[in-house]
Amino acid sequence: MKDVLDELAAVHRRMGTGSLPAGEAYTVELRRRYDAEIDDVWDAITRPERLRRWLRPVTGDLRLGGTFELEGGEHGEILRCEPPRLLGVSWLFGPEADAWPGTSEVDVRLAPDPTGGTEFTLIHAAAVGEPMFPTYGPGAGGVGWDLALLTLARLLADGEIADHEEFGKSSDGREFSRRSAAAWGRAHLAAGGEPEQVAAAVAATTAFYVPDPT
Incomplete structure (x- = not known):
């Protein structure tokens, strides 16, 4: 459990504001360092x-201007792609989301650090009206991203194949989610x-990610 909590502490979280084609937005930002070269991290996210192995299976036309769909429903368009430093996509969920283009976007930004590792920043912007x-609050997406980035850390460290959704159901995963909700x-x-x-x-987020097993 200590290693899991160390990974939780490795992430700097920030909530802010921004803008999208649909208008004013709120943002959740996760920033951390991975002990892996930038080309390796870029490969892992693309x-x-x-x-x-760390997010979910993806299909689609995976190039700039193309579209993608993750197993589970998230889908969108590849808006920005500047290897190996920037990947930006629209991020929608469910067929009804297509009625509101420009309401949610995710940017991943990578930068090499002097020690050979990679500074990783993920910014998810969502329209203020998003229900x-x-x-x-920011834990709506923040806890899910925390779980995914933990799994990415394991993949980059030792190639371990993990399922962050399954991990979230374990006792360690449930405690991780509680602490992530509090951090957000x-x-x-x-x-x-x-x-x-x-x-x-925080209470609503915790109940969503850590439901009462009874």
Whole structure:
């Protein structure tokens, strides 16, 4: 469990604001370092054979301007691709999402560090009107990304094949998700969230990711 919590502590989380084609947006930002060369990290986030090992299987026309779909429903368009430093996609979920283009985007930015590792930044921007935010706050997507980046860390470290959704159901995974939800609550407070609203959002996020087993 200590290694898992060390990975949780390795991530710097921030909630902010931004803009999308659909208008004003809120952002969740996850920033951390991976002890792997930038080309290796880029390969892990773009090659389908490796992407499926830490996120989910992906299909589609995987080039700039093409579209993708993850097993489970997330889909979108590849908006930006500058190997090995920037990947940007629209990020939609469910068929009804196509009625609101420009409402959610994910950027992954990579930069080499002097020690041979890689600085990794993921920014997920979602339109302010997106219905999950008032209930769950930044943890709505933040906890899921925390779980995915933990699995990516394992893949980069030793090639381990893992399923972050299955891990989330384990006792260690449930504790990780609880602590991740609390960490996103702290990021929400730091961004100016009202304490009562933040506490309610953390409770809702925790209940979503760590449901009562009974």
